[in-house]
Amino acid sequence: MDSNTNLSADKRAQILAGAAAVFAADGYEGASMARIALVAGVSKGTLYNHFDSKAALFTAYVGEKCDLYLAHVFDGTGHEGDPAEVLRGIGKRMMQMMLSDVGLAIYRVVIAEAAKFPDLARGFFESGPARAVGFMADWLAEETRRGRLAVPDPAFAAEQFFNLCQTRLVLRRKLEMLPDPPETDIEEVVEAAITMFLGTYRA
Amino acid sequence: MDSNTNLSADKRAQILAGAAAVFAADGYEGASMARIALVAGVSKGTLYNHFDSKAALFTAYVGEKCDLYLAHVFDGTGHEGDPAEVLRGIGKRMMQMMLSDVGLAIYRVVIAEAAKFPDLARGFFESGPARAVGFMADWLAEETRRGRLAVPDPAFAAEQFFNLCQTRLVLRRKLEMLPDPPETDIEEVVEAAITMFLGTYRA
Amino acid sequence: MDSNTNLSADKRAQILAGAAAVFAADGYEGASMARIALVAGVSKGTLYNHFDSKAALFTAYVGEKCDLYLAHVFDGTGHEGDPAEVLRGIGKRMMQMMLSDVGLAIYRVVIAEAAKFPDLARGFFESGPARAVGFMADWLAEETRRGRLAVPDPAFAAEQFFNLCQTRLVLRRKLEMLPDPPETDIEEVVEAAITMFLGTYRA
Amino acid sequence: MDSNTNLSADKRAQILAGAAAVFAADGYEGASMARIALVAGVSKGTLYNHFDSKAALFTAYVGEKCDLYLAHVFDGTGHEGDPAEVLRGIGKRMMQMMLSDVGLAIYRVVIAEAAKFPDLARGFFESGPARAVGFMADWLAEETRRGRLAVPDPAFAAEQFFNLCQTRLVLRRKLEMLPDPPETDIEEVVEAAITMFLGTYRA
DNA sequence: AATGAATGAGTTTTCATTCAT
DNA sequence: CATGAATGAAAACTCATTCAT
CATH class of the missing domain: 1.10.10.60 (Homeodomain-like)
Structure with a gap:
């Protein structure tokens, strides 16, 4: 059996x-x-x-990808050490995921069908972005307690950081204007995001 | 006749x-x-x-919206006065557009079909985001010349600002988790973006 | 007016x-x-x-071609002189017409639509084949009276001759297997038809 | 299974x-x-x-008819005995086929679509007319060797015979002017064809 | 549980015909 | 009399879904 x-x-x-x-x-x-x-x-x-249906298969597909792919972006990510270093690791992993073929494909299909499948959209949000933001917000709160950073609204700041990291690359990739973004571009953008972020939130 | x-x-x-x-x-x-x-x-x-075909009708629809809607977001925007004030105007207009029903609908459909209609995707990019970035980059360069700001890469900085402004609201709206974002939320997020942006780029 | x-x-x-x-x-x-x-x-x-309608236009088109094209194949054909020579002229003109682009096009379209437009089919028959057969039958009857030929059923014999002349070329042309039949082939076939025809009907 | x-x-x-x-x-x-x-x-x-498509169905239909219908017209036809008798059998079977509803329908549709489906036209030619001509040409060659006939070009002679047999009936049938040709008419026409044919090719 | 033939509503597109200007 | 926009019926073809084996 x-x-x-x-x-x-x-x-x-x-x-x-x-x-x-x-x-x-x-x-x-x-x-x-x-x-x-x-x-x-x-x-x-x-x-x-x-x-049961095409819709059910689609739901299962998106759900699986959210669980197995998005959800594990930060598994095992250490959040010890210098804040800049931690931000660098988080930013790069996030961007690599958002710019990957699979990440892009899920994003595209979930955005396109969000009106038809609202539960899927929420599931995507919670397994992916919300989880990443939650993880990073916890870390920001801890660093604030430790006195290394001064972040009044950790969840909001985390979202700011992720948005900053998307500069220049993500929209162009979504519009098929950037078939294969090189690693060095990601690093450059993330570095600029770190500079701006710490310029505001360093203690 | x-x-x-x-x-x-x-x-x-x-x-x-x-x-x-x-x-x-x-x-x-x-x-x-x-x-x-x-x-x-x-x-x-x-x-x-x-x-001639469904594709031609779709192309005409997106092209029209890009021309008549996205393209005129900044028409008549004054860029005189205090930098914070100018950023506030730009940020608010941009967010109102991105969160509007029409703006969202075009974004959704262009992203979903970018692989099938690459020309449309590029047209969208150029009438919308690229135009806004170009407008703002020109202003940043001028303020840098005037000595009020210090922006080494104006185009990149402009994209950073637009990304910052999207924090918290835009993704949730795309995912149908925020049917009607209130004006005050937009102002709050834009204010935070201005703070972070000027923290880095003020002369 | x-x-x-x-x-x-x-x-x-x-x-x-x-x-x-x-x-x-x-x-x-x-x-x-x-x-x-x-x-x-x-x-x-x-x-x-x-x-009045597509069918009416089609009818007019076929009718016109039958009148102006098929009907005048034998206009001005002399039927004096040596029987073999007369047969040669008749056979060649007939074959040139049947193998021409216009002749083929009318045949094709009339055959295809004979069930739908029976009057057209009859009109085609009468302006084209029947007229040719009638002309030739008259000549055969006269030659029989003169004692140069011995043709008991002139109309039938005329049809036999036209059928003989079509050997090898006409069906292949109708089936698009012979884009451009050379003059010499026509002459060869007509010659063989004359030989067989006179072998039977010479006085 | x-x-x-x-x-x-x-x-x-x-x-x-x-x-x-x-x-x-x-x-x-x-x-x-x-x-x-x-x-x-x-x-x-x-x-x-x-x-797969309407064209594929049409191709299958014509191919099947050519294989099952035209191809077997001469199966089991004996070619022993008196030449006139053999010609009589061949001519009658051929004419019965050409004047039948099915034979006429295939001819009509293949001629009409020869330009669009050239492979079908060739297939029709080869399963039908070419096969009949080949069969008869072989027999003519053998009779020539035996000294009963004198046929210099058997394939051409075979085509002549088939064309002669079509006199009076076939074109009228194609033009819907002869719904149901009686057996006796066929016999008459074939008899005339045999007479003319043997008048030329008898040894 | 696996198959794949059958279904019929639905898709984009074409076309003969009409009619206001 | 010429025009060409508008129509709606019908075309070829697709597809999610069902069901007998």
């Missing part, structure tokens, strides 16, 4: 992998269940044995 | 108005020509007498 | 010229009134001022 | 039967997929599960 469960879970994962490829490439409306079945290597009927 | 021209232009405008409503509500793929015809109050055939 | 009539007749001829080009290229179903209007250089409305 | 295969093949055959009826009645352009689905007793979707 365990093997049975595994088999079933495997099929589910197999379908989700196909769905991920197709939804990322074609968007929600542009994706067809036939194509997902083809890419996943199963029949159309099997799709419906595992997911 | 004038009436003839007006009639034709009127129909075109009528169709574009219907298209705007439907594309904004349903996105490109989600919109159907039948529904656009219904909302515009014309027959499907008339749609095709004025626009 | 005469000028008026002429103007009107000119427009009619202009429309028919456009219709001829389009029907020949695209067939009846494949032709569109919009394209005919374009090629004829008039508006769609003008088409309907001169012809 | 056999039943499965049969089910699928049955549906295909069922669709082809419907397509045959509609294409024969309306031609390629005049036929609609909706009507074919209706006549075949399946849904439009099922049509597209079995054939």
Whole structure:
């Protein structure tokens, strides 16, 4: 029975992998269940044995990506040491994620379908941005207690920092004007964000 | 003869108005020509007498919005007086536009279809963000010459300011988590952006 | 008023010229009134001022071609002199017509639409094949009276001769397997037809 | 599993039967997929599960008719005995085929669409006329070797014979002027063709 | 649980025809 | 009489979903 469960879970994962490829490439409306079945290597009927509808499959796809991809951006990130160094690590990881193919694909599809799938939009927000902001806000509060920084509203400041880090690169990438942003550009932008951020919030 | 021209232009405008409503509500793929015809109050055939295809209609819709809406955000904006005051005007106008229903709808649909319509994405960028950044960068350069500010890279600084202004409100609005952002919130966020911006770039 | 009539007749001829080009290229179903209007250089409305419907325009086109093109294949053909020589002239003219672009186009379109436009099919038959057969049958009857030939059923014999002349070339041309049949091939085939024909019907 | 295969093949055959009826009645352009689905007793979707497009269905229809209908006209035809008798059998079978409803329908539609489907036209030629000519040419060559006939160019002579056999009946049938040609007419025409043919080619 | 054939409503697009100017 | 915008029915084709095997 365990093997049975595994088999079933495997099929589910197999379908989700196909769905991920197709939804990322074609968007929600542009994706067809036939194509997902083809890419996943199963029949159309099997799709419906595992997911009630196209919308349910889409929801599961986005939910999975949010859990497995966005959610772990900061897992294991140390927040000890010099504030500038910590900000550098946070900023770079965040930007690498936002500029990656997968990160971009989820963002695109969630923004496009936010009106149709509001729960998904909220789920995306909470597994991704909200989690990152929460993590960083906690750290800012601690540094403020320690006297190294002076941040009156840590959550707001965290959001400011993430917005600053997106300068120049993120919008252009979303508009397909920047196929492959180089590492050095990210570092430059993050450095400028750190300078401005500490210029305001250093104790 | 004038009436003839007006009639034709009127129909075109009528169709574009219907298209705007439907594309904004349903996105490109989600919109159907039948529904656009219904909302515009014309027959499907008339749609095709004025626009060659759905893609052409979509292109005309986005192009029009970029020209008539985004492009005029800064028309007539004075850039005299105290830097903080000028930044306040720029920031507020920009945020009002980005958070408006029309601004949001264009952003959503352009981001979603950037891969399929790269020219549109570039057109959006150039009529909207690039124009705003260019306007602000010119002003920053002038203030630097005057000795009131010290901005080494005006275009980059302008993008930083716009990103700062988006804190807290814009992403939540895109995700349908903030149906109607109040004026006071915008002012608060812009004020914080001005503080941080001048903390770095004041002479 | 005469000028008026002429103007009107000119427009009619202009429309028919456009219709001829389009029907020949695209067939009846494949032709569109919009394209005919374009090629004829008039508006769609003008088409309907001169012809009641697409079917009427088609009928007029085929009728005109039958009258002006098929009907005059034998005008001015002398039927004096050596029977072989007369047969040679008749056979060659007939084959040149059947293998020409215009002749082929009419045949194709009349055959394709014979079920839908039976009157047209009969009209085609009578202006074209029947006329040729009648002309030749008269000549065969006269030669029989003169004692140079012995043809018991002149109309039947005439049809036999035309069928013989089509050997090898006509079907292949109808099937687009012979874009441009050379003159010498026609002569060869006609010669063989004459030999066989006279082998049977010479007095 | 056999039943499965049969089910699928049955549906295909069922669709082809419907397509045959509609294409024969309306031609390629005049036929609609909706009507074919209706006549075949399946849904439009099922049509597209079995054939990629209208053109593919048409190609399959013509190909099937050429294979199953034209190709077997001469199967089992004995070519022993008196030449006149053999010619009589060949001529009658050929004419019965050309004057039949199915034979006429394929001819009509292939001629009409030869420009659009050149491969089909060639396929028609090779399964039908070319095969008949080849068969008869072989027999003529053998009779020439045996000394009963004297045919210098057997393929050309075969085509002459088939053209002669079409006298009076075939064109009129194609033009819908002869709904149902009686057997006796065919015999008469074929007899005349044999007379003329042997008048030239008898040893 | 897996399959894939069948469905029919829905999509974009074309077209013959009409009519106000 | 010429125009060309407007129409709506019909075309080819797609797709999410169901269901018998």
